[in-house]
Amino acid sequence: MPLETMKMKIQTDVPLAPLTTIKIGGRARFFMTIDNHTEVADAINFADAEGLDLFVLGGGSNVLIADEGFDGLVVHLRMRGVSVIAKDGEKVFLRAAAGVDWDAFVAFCVERHLAGIECLSGIPGKVGATPVQNVGAYGQEVSETIVKVTAFDKWEKKVVELKNDECGFGYRSSIFNTVYRDRFIILDVVFCLVENGLPKISYKDLIEFFDGSKPDLKKTREAVIEIRRRKAMVIDERDPNSRSCGSFFKNPIVTANKLEE
Ligand SMILES: Cc1cc2nc3c(=O)[nH]c(=O)nc-3n(C[C@H](O)[C@H](O)[C@H](O)COP(=O)(O)OP(=O)(O)OC[C@H]3O[C@@H](n4cnc5c(N)ncnc54)[C@H](O)[C@@H]3O)c2cc1C
Incomplete structure (x- = not known):
């Protein structure tokens, strides 16, 4: 895409908070929605030509945007299929x-x-x-x-x-x-x-949920969503507790000896 046409696709001063699950943070100096592979290359060329940093934004569920925003080009990926x-x-x-x-x-x-x-x-x-x-x-x-x-x-x-x-x-x-x-x-x-594969029931919460019964994939999916909902880990616009950017913590991985200590 020629640079001039490209510039028409680019928006400026776009609020990023609504595009994240935690709904806070500033604006993008430049912003482009990407609908196909070619536009990715175009966006990179634009950022290079203008000397801009580039940030890839997906669903915004694992990012925390700074209040001062992003002084570069944010590309919002919308390719479907x-x-x-x-x-x-x-x-x-x-x-x-x-x-x-x-x-x-x-x-x-x-x-x-x-x-x-x-x-x-x-x-x-x-x-x-x-x-x-x-x-x-x-x-x-x-x-x-x-x-x-x-x-x-x-x-x-x-x-x-x-x-x-x-x-x-x-x-x-x-x-x-x-x-x-x-x-x-x-x-x-x-x-x-x-x-027609079997669902994987290996996690403690799921084992307890099914208590020995043999669920199908659909029931497993429903159970996971139900368990997550109890922990406010399903994004729900009506539930302010679910306004988050996910877990900040990882499960610690320790040796058997360390565990016994
Ligand atoms: C309520 C809640 C529950 C969650 N539960 C889980 C969970 O159980 N397990 C888990 O693993 N995570 C979980 N997460 C974290 C999050 O959902 C995942 O990390 C998810 O994959 C992020 O997707 P996103 O499209 O929102 O990425 P974004 O938040 O938009 O981006 C996250 C990072 O990935 C980069 N990125 C995004 N798309 C691309 C791309 N196409 N190419 C290159 N880089 C890219 C971004 O630049 C950024 O650095 C949870 C988050 C929330 C809010």
């Missing part, structure tokens, strides 16, 4: 665009009896952010089902594909929020789910 790209026996491969609402994607999969992400129900945000901190809850993490991530590499200025083992997934971490923080803009994610 979910498609089944391959099947191999019971394995179903789905590609979901970065701007797809995560929980809508989970619901879509559960309705189609696809197992693998049912315990990740009720988590706010977009698909594109899930690899960043290897989103996890109630016994599942996205790294268990992610096959590959398509991303724009800002260093190499090209679209790249990163296989699961290249993403450096760990507990709430990946290359995207550690060694290569700010290098990649995730465009879409390919997941491999299991058709």
Whole structure:
């Protein structure tokens, strides 16, 4: 896109608070909504040409915007689309665009009896952010089902594909929020789910909830949402307690010896 046309797509002085779940913070000096891959490259070119920092905003559920705002370009990812790209026996491969609402994607999969992400129900945000901190809850993490991530590499200025083992997934971490923080803009994610697979009931809260009964994927999703709602961990505009940017704490991982101490 020519720079002049590009400038018409860019808004200035845009309030960011309404685009976050915690609803606080200042404005973006420049702001652009992104609807396709080409616009990502355009946005990066614009930021480079103007010497601006660039910040990627998904659903705004894991960010805290400073009161003074962001003195650069905020790109708000809205790319949509979910498609089944391959099947191999019971394995179903789905590609979901970065701007797809995560929980809508989970619901879509559960309705189609696809197992693998049912315990990740009720988590706010977009698909594109899930690899960043290897989103996890109630016994599942996205790294268990992610096959590959398509991303724009800002260093190499090209679209790249990163296989699961290249993403450096760990507990709430990946290359995207550690060694290569700010290098990649995730465009879409390919997941491999299991058709008619069983839900994963391994987390204490879920084991207690079902008390020995054998739920299906739908019941598991409903249970996760119910448990989360009790903890005000489901975003609900009517519930001021749910106005948050998620958990600040990680579960500590200690050795058996340390635990006994
Ligand atoms: C009520 C509540 C409950 C939550 N529960 C959980 C939970 O159970 N488990 C869990 O893991 N998290 C949880 N979270 C945190 C949050 O929902 C996740 O981290 C989510 O994946 C963030 O998605 P987002 O689209 O809102 O990202 P944003 O908040 O918009 O962005 C988060 C970070 O990722 C970067 N980013 C976003 N999209 C992209 C992209 N496409 N490419 C590159 N970088 C990108 C941003 O620059 C930013 O640094 C919760 C949050 C809330 C508010």
